[in-house]
Amino acid sequence: MSYRTDIQGTRYVFPDLKTLLARASPARSGDALAGVAADGPLERIAAQRCLADVPLTDFLDDVMQVEGDAVTGLILAQHDPAAFAPVRSLTVGAFRDWLLDPATDGGTLGRLAFGLTPEMVAAVSKIMRAQDLIAVAAKIEVVTRFRSTIGLRGRLSTRNQPNHPTDDSRGIAVAALDGLLMGAGDAVIGVNPATDTLPDYIRICEVLDAIRIQLDIPTQHCCLGHVTTALAAMEAGAPVDLVFQSVAGSEKANAGFGVTLGLLDEAWEAARALGRAPADGNVMYFETGQGAALSADAHHGMDQQTMETRAYAVARRYRPLLVNTVVGFIGPEYLADGKQIIRAGLEDHFCGKLLGLPMGVDVCYTNHSWADQEDMDLLLVSLAAAGVSFVITVPGADDIMLNYQSLAFHDAQFIRETLGRPPAPEFEAWMDRHGIGAPGVNLPALAAALGQLRLPAA
């Protein structure tokens, strides 16, 4: 079915819904690279006006030529017609107005999550400005629990990311301590391993578990290795809190990551069976990012933001504790500059929250993007206003293993003080007990703190 609109005598025709979504997407380099972007601002606005008139039910009838794909199958299976009922009669444009209506509250939006498909959510985001994305996301409260409670209204959690280029145990520990002494790590203390071997995975879990136990920190840890490594580690009896995996919006893109839904099902089951989280707690952690499917040539001609939103269908199947988009990590061929990264970060957060996910953001960029730390400041402030569940923090904003820039532990402190966003209540109480963040308290120096830790032998 084709879509058309006339603007001052010029007719714009879009042959199908997938093309219409791509042309309506706010400008970004990845859609130009894929050859699916609008040819300029006028065609983009024409597509947005056209999209605003599309009934939401159109998205249930059109799988957009991504047939026979396991993620498409999952999206259709997840759709809950009863939850969809309140918005069933709306067009995309009317849905935007309804989302922004003060009468539409967070509870209503929370009940809607499984009534919406990722494509509906991506569609409405394309005709929302930054403030719209912030305003609606701010209404939604998605609360998850392990040892700490993430996502409570008015709070902002952090991942403490103490990566090290050779996974050195003490190198990891000292960076983790640096963050803990600044109150970072209530969402997770999570390491991206430089290697993906089983012994290293297990050792990293043991190091992080030792830190948590010895300092009695109400948080959880994660080694962000491949899910198959996590399965083997759990099999071997390693202390695995959260199971991590990168996921994307098509079966082929997930195959590029070496995962299937069946494998994720198995890992979820194994993690729950460990019994480390409270009953009915959340034990999975996912990362996503616009452009992942295109970079694996697995985007099916779909724009990168819609593809990204489809990844959230995969994530929400597992009731994760944490999900974050690694928004600026993929590089300028997908998101060229600070403006595109900021926009994408707000889109991903909004879309994830509306689909019911505990959405966080790695506020970040690489050195070949036209972006800098000031862009990250602006995205952080915007996300805090939008009620982001958590952000990622590293020492001095410099990830020395993955070679990109994220937020510094200091940046989390800035946003806590400037906008009043305390961490998870359990973690806040732990900080209070130790005087972390309190004026006039002499905290141990890093050297002393590291010296007191008993780390497992390498």
Place this chain on the structure above:
Amino acid sequence: MSDGALTPAAIRALTEARLTFGARGRALETARTLDFALDHARAREAVLADVDIAALQAALDRAGLAHRAVTSAAGDRQTFVQRPDLGRQLPEADAATLAGTGPVDVALVLGDGLSATAVALNGVAFVAALADRLAAQGLSLGPVVLARQARVALGDKIALAMGAGTVVMALGERPGLSAADSLGVYITHAPRPDTPDSARNCLSNIREAGTPVPEAARQAERLILAMRRAGQSGVALSRLIAAGALPGSG
């Protein structure tokens, strides 16, 4: 394994992470903020600067190596950074300038990649060291090809234009905040227009503080000899080497 009181110097030896040694609970100090900005400016400079082709040509002349220069279909830095597909294509006119340079056993390509700084500091030294080693093995090389706006796969197109059996593509790696001078080397045997990345062998972090140039040239020579014996490169070659199936190639 408690170490008692570690000095800040001992901690700095554990990690290059930008840790906080001074006061906490306040904004990053002015000096550290400006240090960070300087490091970022260096990285940006490395990405955006055009390689100084004349200087590279002069250095190759001094090393006694013949050379040619080509530019990918990306044309300029901004296009190059945002369009990796164009950086992999060799325009016909550029391919034509390589006519008559082959056939050769090994094509040596020095591309700008994502760091002009890396190429300026380490590029010619690496290519010259490797050329010496390969010539001593009796392998024919042809001119060194200087490639502007070059992604890894541009080397395949250059090798095809030259009729080369093996291609070595050395280019600047994406700069980190702490190091903007890393050279990466990708070696491919029997390159095709659609060589998959899994058919390449890679050496990375070639720089003074990483893998030094002479060591990288030695490793590259071994890989090239091994892949020419095995008739394949990439993951398949790594498997053969790991299995000990290629004596003397370790």
